[in-house]
Amino acid sequence: MKKFCLLLLAACTSASVYSQVATGLAKYVDPFIGTGFHGHVFMGANVPFGAVQLGPANLSEGWDWCSGYHISDSTIIGFGHTHLSGTGIGDLGDIVLMPTTGDIKVYKGSLNNMDGGYVSKFSHKDETAFPGYYAVKLQRYNIGVKLTATKRVGFHEYTFPKTDQAHIVIDLQQGIGWDAPTETSVQQVNDTTITGYRYSKGWAKDQRIYFTMILSKPVKNFTVYDSTARDGKTVTGNKVKGVATFATADNEKIYVKVGISPVSIANAMLNIKTELPGWDFNKTVTAANADWNKEFSKVAVKTTDDVKKKVFYTAMYHTMIAPSVFNDVNGEYWGTDKVVHKNAGFTNLTTFSLWDTYRAANPLFTVLQPQRVNDMISTMLAIYQQQGKLPVWHLMANETDCMVGYSAVPIVVDAFLKGYKGFDAKLAYEAVKATAMKEERGINYVKNLGFIPADSTAESVSMGLEYAIDDWCIAQMAKKLGNVADYNYFLKRGNNYKNYFDTKTGFMRARLSKTAFREPFDPFQSRHIHGDFTEGNSWQYTWLVPQDVEGLIKLLGGDKAFVTKLDQFFVAKGDMGPEASNDISGLIGQYAHGNEPSHHITYMYAYAGQPWKTAEKVRGIVKDFYTDKTDGIIGNEDVGQMSAWYVFSSLGFYPVNPANGNYVFGSPLFDEATISLAGNKKFTLIARNNSEQNKYIQSVKYNGKPYTKSYISHADLIKGGTLVFEMGPKPSLTWGVKPADRPYSAPKF
Structure with a gap:
């Protein structure tokens, strides 16, 4: 009876925990969004900005497996403690654990010989994920896996079948993408503690991570491997593995806590003792989920469409995976x-x-x-x-x-x-200032010529345009500090974008000298790495002047010509060439929402007095390129940027200029949204008569007074207040149209 009561209590506790984490705003988050197409998002358990991203890795490799996981796959080779999310290059995947049964296997296997390794198949029907939690069943071994985490500790729950050959493989060879081990080490300290480290090279050329692993069940036998099995309880080499073996009863759970540290094994242990001293897995899941809910509660949106909530809070989730604690x-x-x-x-x-x-x-x-x-x-x-x-x-x-x-x-x-x-x-x-004055990566040409010659540096146009944005920002900081000389110098460099503009073609293009552009020229062509542009073409980069939209309007011939070319941009069709990057996705004409240089362009209409065209484009992108499906992100998540665009745009505004403190209005998606700010202040956005058809702003009131500007400042936003948009089915030809009501570039001090 006592045993029955304990089992019943455990079942009730589990049920209450999992119904609890299904409540709150976290219930709208679907971590599977972005695991399809080229989203490359992290799948697994973590807390906001945590050092640990604990999740599965598939056996398959390649560009769509930069995070280690893709929804098209049905294999698992283990659960690593670090992952990237949304990148175009693979790395990390450190300290992989894989529970197995049967004969010991210490290599992952291959697609042609899965039985020769420890890889297991799984079904997505047996997979669950929500913020702070991941679960899956390994079909090959009939092992249930549940994962959760604190900031610096990964917490595993493995439910084994009855066997004398239950194993936990510690694979220090395995990484993701470019990652390759340079030195690895594992040591059994006692029957419940295993320590080690992993040094590797890849995208990060000299990566070091230390770990301490504590088991809830004493190890029956511990075996170490490099290329082959080794005597003793410790081994150091390039391909180190450790295997902890147990005898388990049917449905017996073994818990594993893995603390990681960039500094030492001792610090990894300290991280465990401080963040996860106990063994309550469900309590840890609840705490992780509460951490996420605390973050989600900073923005409360009102809508009758739960799909919109799902996409929105999943986007918020993706913005908080990195930067991560180190x-x-x-x-x-x-x-x-x-x-x-x-x-x-x-x-x-x-x-x-x-x-x-x-x-x-x-x-x-x-x-x-x-x-x-x-x-x-x-x-x-x-x-x-x-x-x-x-x-x-x-x-x-x-x-x-x-x-x-x-x-x-x-x-x-x-x-x-x-x-x-x-x-x-x-x-x-x-x-x-020091960063901008170095003699590297084409900066010497910027200082001496005002442009980067195309025959000196690859991707010269993209590089030069980005430097102009950065230098303009330095000028504004210098001005705020009262440094007039530096302000004038860096403002001049901030105008270097004009040196790439060809008045004859009306495009930004590669320059060879002060008098010659590179020939031949095709604004549609995109040659990545060895070409003139970074993951894009001239059509896309001609608009990369968020720091001085007024100057770009002037270059293009005034408001009318500017709008005409913008209109052409969103319908233009042409061959980007065989070397076009996979990152150029989510196309509307030549607009590529799947890549960052295009992200501000829809909002540029407002600078020329036609904010309704911004509304049209933004609503279309929000609807078509962000969904609640696994392929619901139209390009690489890029460590939160794709989702940040959605968070801003669905709220109704976006920071075109990265440093002038203004947000340009677009078209609010939600009927109401409240942002909780520092100092217990709140900023509320209300969209009246809002619908899929009523996407155009007709008028605005700010704190009860008419507001004619098509932007709002950060300073006003963080004061708190209420912004009310009146929406309608047709463009307003008066709101936000006058030059005095349009967004501006240079901050006003």
Whole structure:
């Protein structure tokens, strides 16, 4: 009777936990959205911005498996503790655990010989995921797997069948994508504790991660492997594996806690002791889900359409997977300078996909994540001190130098101009200026010529246009600081975009000298890596002037000519060529929503006095390119940027300029949305008479008074208040049309 009561209590506890996590805003999140097509999103269990992303990896490899998982697959080779989300390059996948039964196998196997390895098939019918939780059944072994996590600890629950040969394989060889081990080590400390480390190279050239693993059941036997089985309880090599073996009763659960650290095995243990001292799996699931609900509650949307809620809160979820924590509970972290840093005074972070995220994800953080903004900027400034420049694309204490521009600059400047005080402003200005004055990646040509010659540097147009955005941002920071000389210098560099514009063709194009462009020229052609553009063509990059839309309008011949060319852009058809990047997806004419350089373009109509065309395009993109299906993201998620675009746009506004503190109105999707801000303030957006047909803003009231501008400032937004949109089925030819009511570029100090 006592045993029966305990079983009944366990069943009731489990049921109550899982019904609990199904409530709240987290119930609208579907982590499977984006696991199809080219979304490349992370699948598994984590907490907001956590160091641990604990999830499955498929046996298949390739571009669509950059996160290790794709919905088209039905194989699992284990559960790693670090993952990327939405990138176009694969890496991480560290510290893989795989529960098995039967004969010991320490290699994953292959698609041609699955029986020769430990890989298992699974069915998506046996798979469950929600924020902070992942579960699946391994068909080959009849093992149930449940995963959850804290910031720095992965928590596994394995339900085994009755067997004398139950195993947990620890595979330190396995990684994702470009990742390859350089040195790995595993050691059995006692019958419930296993430790080790994994050094690897890949996208991050020198990655180091340490782990401590604690088991709920004593190990019956522990075997270590490099290329073959080894004597002893410890082994170091390139392809290290460890296998813990048990005898299990039917449906016996074994729990595993894995703490990770960028610093040491001891810190990994400290992370476990601090974050997960007990063994209550369900309580940990509940806590993780509560962490997510706390974040989701910052934006409350009202709509009768639950699908819209599902897409919205899943988008919010995707914006908070990275940047991820990269320190231990004692504050220690591994720096870019390959030194352990202590007492940093901020939470060190990693996974900065800045070329993507400076456009919308980081501006979104300035609204919803004020404390984390300070940590992000402080991390970037520490990276500057350690490597001599701000991060470009930073991963696990490594500079990858991936993508063009120095895109940390607009993020630092945006935070500074918005009044953030949680970082060293003097150091911040030193960092942005020093980064822009280096002699690398074409910057020397920018300083000497004002453009990057196409025969000197690949992707010269894209690189030059991104530098112009970044330099314009530095100019605004200099102006705010009262540095007139630097303001004039960097403002001139911010106007360098004009040097790529060909007045004869009306396009941005590659320049060879002050008097010659590269020939032949086709605005549709896109040659990635060895061409003139980064994942795009001239049609798309001609609009990459978010810092000075008024100047671009003038280049193109005024408002009318500007709008005419924008209209052409959204219908133009042409061959992009055989080398066009897979990233160029979600096409409307030449507009490519699947890639970031296009993200601001729909909102440029407002600068020329036609905001209703912005509304048309935004509503179409929101409807067609974001869905609740597994292929519901039209391109790489890109570490939160694709979803940040949706969060902003569905609320009704978007930061075209990355650092001037203004948000341009589009077309609000929801009947009502309330943003919870710092200081217990709230900003509410109400869309009256809103519907799929009534997508055009007719008029606006701000705090009860008529508001004729087609934008709102960050300063006004964070004060709190109420914005009421009157929506209608036809464009208003008066609201937001006058020059005085249009968005502007240069911030007003």
